[in-house]
Amino acid sequence: MSGAPPxxxxxWAGMPLRGRSGEVSTVLRAxxxxxxxxxxxxxxxxxxxxxxxxxxxxxxxxxxxxxxxIGTAVARDGDRISPLSSLGPAxxxxxxxxxxxxxxxxxxxxxxxxxxxxxxxxxxxxxxSEKDPLLVVVDDLQWSDPLSVFVLRLLPARLPAHRICWLxxxxxxxxxxxxxxxxxxxxTVPVHRIALAPLSGDAVLDIAADRLGHPAGTVxxxxxxxxxxxxxxxxxxxxxxxxxxxxxxxxxxxxxRLVPASQRCHLLLRAGAVLGERFSLADAAQLTxxxxxxLGEAVDEAVRLGxxxxxxxVLSFRHDLLRQAVYxxxxxxxxxxxxxxxxxxxxxxxxxxxxxxxHVLTTASPGxxxxxxxxxxxxxxxxATMVIxxxxxxxxxxxxxxxxxxxxPELGRDVVRVLSLARHHxxxxxxxxxxxRDRPGTPVHVALVQLLLxxxxxxxxxxxxxxxxxxDERAAGAAAALRERLTAWSALTGAVPEAPGHQSxxxxxxxxxxxxxxxxxAAVTALGxxxxxxxxxxYAEAAAGYRQxxxxxxxxxxxxPDPAQVEIREIASAARHDPQAARRTLASARxxxxxxxxxxAWARADLEFGAGRLEAARLAAQESLAxxxxxxxxxxxxxxxxxxxxxxxxRTSTAEAARHLAAVPRTSADLPVLRxxxxxxxxxxxxxxxxxxxxxxxxxxxxxxxxxxxxxVAAHRSGDTxxxxxxxxxxxxxxxxxxxxAGPAGAAALAEGLLTGDPGRAVALLRTSGxxxxxxxxxxxxxxxxxxTDHDGALAVLDRALTGYEQLGSDAxxxxxxxxxxxxxxxxxxxxxxxxxxxxxxxxxxxxxxxVALLIADGHTNxxxxxxxxxxxxxxxxxxxxxxxxxxxxxxxxxAARVHEATRHDP
Numbered sequence: 001m002s003g004a005p006p007x008x009x010x011x012w013a014g015m016p017l018r019g020r021s022g023e024v025s026t027v028l029r030a031x032x033x034x035x036x037x038x039x040x041x042x043x044x045x046x047x048x049x050x051x052x053x054x055x056x057x058x059x060x061x062x063x064x065x066x067x068x069x070i071g072t073a074v075a076r077d078g079d080r081i082s083p084l085s086s087l088g089p090a091x092x093x094x095x096x097x098x099x100x101x102x103x104x105x106x107x108x109x110x111x112x113x114x115x116x117x118x119x120x121x122x123x124x125x126x127x128x129s130e131k132d133p134l135l136v137v138v139d140d141l142q143w144s145d146p147l148s149v150f151v152l153r154l155l156p157a158r159l160p161a162h163r164i165c166w167l168x169x170x171x172x173x174x175x176x177x178x179x180x181x182x183x184x185x186x187x188t189v190p191v192h193r194i195a196l197a198p199l200s201g202d203a204v205l206d207i208a209a210d211r212l213g214h215p216a217g218t219v220x221x222x223x224x225x226x227x228x229x230x231x232x233x234x235x236x237x238x239x240x241x242x243x244x245x246x247x248x249x250x251x252x253x254x255x256x257r258l259v260p261a262s263q264r265c266h267l268l269l270r271a272g273a274v275l276g277e278r279f280s281l282a283d284a285a286q287l288t289x290x291x292x293x294x295l296g297e298a299v300d301e302a303v304r305l306g307x308x309x310x311x312x313x314v315l316s317f318r319h320d321l322l323r324q325a326v327y328x329x330x331x332x333x334x335x336x337x338x339x340x341x342x343x344x345x346x347x348x349x350x351x352x353x354x355x356x357x358x359h360v361l362t363t364a365s366p367g368x369x370x371x372x373x374x375x376x377x378x379x380x381x382x383x384a385t386m387v388i389x390x391x392x393x394x395x396x397x398x399x400x401x402x403x404x405x406x407x408x409p410e411l412g413r414d415v416v417r418v419l420s421l422a423r424h425h426x427x428x429x430x431x432x433x434x435x436x437r438d439r440p441g442t443p444v445h446v447a448l449v450q451l452l453l454x455x456x457x458x459x460x461x462x463x464x465x466x467x468x469x470x471x472d473e474r475a476a477g478a479a480a481a482l483r484e485r486l487t488a489w490s491a492l493t494g495a496v497p498e499a500p501g502h503q504s505x506x507x508x509x510x511x512x513x514x515x516x517x518x519x520x521x522a523a524v525t526a527l528g529x530x531x532x533x534x535x536x537x538x539y540a541e542a543a544a545g546y547r548q549x550x551x552x553x554x555x556x557x558x559x560x561p562d563p564a565q566v567e568i569r570e571i572a573s574a575a576r577h578d579p580q581a582a583r584r585t586l587a588s589a590r591x592x593x594x595x596x597x598x599x600x601a602w603a604r605a606d607l608e609f610g611a612g613r614l615e616a617a618r619l620a621a622q623e624s625l626a627x628x629x630x631x632x633x634x635x636x637x638x639x640x641x642x643x644x645x646x647x648x649x650x651r652t653s654t655a656e657a658a659r660h661l662a663a664v665p666r667t668s669a670d671l672p673v674l675r676x677x678x679x680x681x682x683x684x685x686x687x688x689x690x691x692x693x694x695x696x697x698x699x700x701x702x703x704x705x706x707x708x709x710x711x712x713v714a715a716h717r718s719g720d721t722x723x724x725x726x727x728x729x730x731x732x733x734x735x736x737x738x739x740x741x742a743g744p745a746g747a748a749a750l751a752e753g754l755l756t757g758d759p760g761r762a763v764a765l766l767r768t769s770g771x772x773x774x775x776x777x778x779x780x781x782x783x784x785x786x787x788x789t790d791h792d793g794a795l796a797v798l799d800r801a802l803t804g805y806e807q808l809g810s811d812a813x814x815x816x817x818x819x820x821x822x823x824x825x826x827x828x829x830x831x832x833x834x835x836x837x838x839x840x841x842x843x844x845x846x847x848x849x850x851x852v853a854l855l856i857a858d859g860h861t862n863x864x865x866x867x868x869x870x871x872x873x874x875x876x877x878x879x880x881x882x883x884x885x886x887x888x889x890x891x892x893x894x895x896a897a898r899v900h901e902a903t904r905h906d907p
Contacts, residue, residue, distance in 0.1 A: 201224075646677065
């Protein structure tokens with residue numbers, strides 16, 4: 001257990017909590033459930049001074065009694081420029097910190113890789129929760145730094161089966177951090193929203209009696225009514241000896257309290273109000289022109305007046321409302337001068353630009369070049385770890401000099417750069433169009449702005465925008481190196497044919513392209529050659545071209561391709577030629593950068609699908625979707641969905657395939673192929689010919705030999721010899737373009753064998769290819785072909801095909817072989833489930849998940865269910881979370897309703 005301090009000081013510390021019995025009951029129920037393995041997120045919201053911190057104090061006390069280890073923190077206004085400054089203290093507070101010192105300091109290396117940071121924290125907290133249940137408390141979450149919010153958005157959903165509860169307090173902000181966290185986790189972990197309303201009049205009088213030691217008199221009771229149910233204001237009225245009430249305003253109350261204070265105390269408090277809710281005595285001394293020793297007695301005075309608390313390293317206001325009240329007592333011109341003086345002090349003493357930036361924002365006015373320069377520096381300094389704050393600073397910097405034609409183009413480019421690096425790509429494009437329209441600047445400016453956007457447009461597959469921006473005529477007068485870069489990107493857009501049949505698989509590379517002198521242009525040119533090779537299905541050449549482009553890429557120069565994005569294409573190309581080499585490259589690269597976790601997961605899904613390992617491909621694809629959701633970057637969504645559609649079709653999950661197909665973008669190169677595959681699955685006799693006509697020669701992320709084999713087989717079944725011959729010709733060209741790749745060679749042999757009636761040669765070629773699903777297909781077709789002439793031999797081959805399909809999880813393939821065997825008079829029992837288990841609904845639950853759901857729906861606790869089933873509470877919690885997800889519920893009440901609905905007709 002942890003004797004953790006309360007999350008924040010409150011004006012009535014040590015007093016009983018009044019008027020919140022219902023809210024306390026909600027917290028207690030969640031804490032008891034969390035102790036038994038049912039974690040939850042609790043969000044306490046309300047206006048300033050309404051008693052959020054008091055409720056958190058009570059929750060901490062109750063959690064301590066229930067055996068929780070507790071970590072608490074208070075977010076501060078200044079946190080927004082320091083990574084993990086809001087959550088970090090909660091991980092290290094108390095007698096038994098949630099994370100030990102070595103592990104905590106090891107987190108610093110991950111602040112620039114937020115996804116890995118969240119994964120590491122989840123692992124550490126999961127391990128810690130095995131000993132005791134944990135409670136993580138963050139007060140004033142509205143001030144939380146962006147990295148803490150990012151991590152808190154992910155952690156609860158990653159720990160749904162662990163004894164961890166999360167308790168946050170926040171002011172009422174509909175789109176604030178608390179709402180962000182709640183929206184992200186409530187599909188996995190129950191979220192309890194506790195909105196604190198004003199206290200009743202009786203509760204306010206009880207607060208007064210607690211503080212006075214006797215009931216309030218008539219006059220005081222009338223004054224307390226002006227607090228409008230706000231307990232903080234009520235406490236101030238009780239403490240304030242004046243005759244006014246809350247209606248007179250907290251500022252007047254603070255002024256009266258400061259009447260007997262010394263001049264130095266006035267100076268200290270005003271300096272602190274400018275510096276923030278927490279500040280150092282040294283900074284206050286600097287701002288007041290006094291020494292630290294001169295202000296020593298002033299600190300004691302402010303503490304006696306009940307305005308400040310002294311924690312040693314920092315001073316802090318007892319409540320932010322008090323700081324705001326003191327701040328309002330300062331004349332606006334004096335406030336302005338104090339903010340500017342401290343900003344200048346930060347600059348002259350070498351402190352970070354980010355520390356000075358909030359004070360600059362308060363004082364800067366349009367045309368202030370020095371303020372714009374400092375905000376720009378702060379934005380770039382914070383870009384790696386605090387991208388949201390970085391965007392705020394760079395936007396303000398740009399706004400200050402938007403009318404200054406000598407500065408605004410450069411700062412406008414910085415906005416585009418920051419937005420792009422922060423992965424706000426749509427916003428970056430919109431802002432780029434805005435500044436190129438309203439602040440066109442020089443040709444150099446136009447070229448640099450467009451070059452900042454081009455690598456992302458390529459990664460996203462948006463060739464129309466890429467071509468338009470690379471050919472922007474306003475950049476014609478730019479420096480030669482910049483024109484070379486634009487020309488290289490423009491040439492790349494023509495590397496892949498846009499119309500079906502525009503380029504055949506054996507089109508030779510264009511050797512007439514000269515190597516540009518500029519390094520970035522050289523990298524893009526290599527990239528274009530790789531794209532051209534890929535368009536011709538020359539996979540080894542494409543992989544080599546991508547590798548060359550990656551090696552030539554120069555840092556973060558405008559227009560330089562992202563090396564990770566290039567490497568992912570390299571892996572995908574190598575996979576189709578040399579799967580083992582692709583796996584080695586992926587294994588050494590995919591953990592390098594969390595910002596590309598989704599793309600590397602897609603590359604793994606692509607490799608697994610090519611090998612025929614359907615479940616592994618599905619899991620990797622789901623991992624990619626989850627990472628895209630976590631990072632807010634859906635670039636690869638269409639490619640991932642394409643794999644999921646293909647997997648679902650093999651597993652006979654037609655509804656699931658249709659669901660994923662509906663999410664594929666209309667601009668995706670995979671879309672016509674996927675529609676054709678679904679039509680094949682539905683038995684459309686014309687689907688094979690339609691698919692061959694409508695698909696381009698480069699079907700995006702799918703395996704082209706696999707697609708053409710499906711076309712060939714469907715055409716063979718329907719007797720469409722023309723389509724079969726066309727598919728065989730394409731497969732022949734594909735094999736010729738990749739002479740050392742066994743997969744395309746085997747696929748071509750299979751199609752040719754369907755024409756000649758002897759597909760057996762394909763089996764021998766595919767046995768060394770690593771393409772297990774394609775091998776099973778070749779064995780199936782070989783068995784079908786010889787069944788009439790070699791019955792026993794055909795059965796042996798079909799049995800091998802059946803085993804292969806079942807091991808790979810291809811229910812569609814296994815069902816086809818079984819039908820052939822049954823028609824041949826042979827009965828075989830399926831060695832896997834006759835029907836795949838659906839992903840959602842009552843039928844999706846495993847046997848143990850059903851048992852757990854039935855017991856919980858019947859009113860049993862996790863511990864009681866664990867005792868009945870001879871399981872641990874944690875295992876029960878794991879099964880329960882799976883049931884929640886599959887039944888799409890997030891509470892026991894909803895679970896009981898779904899269970900009743902599903903079982904009411906059972907005997």
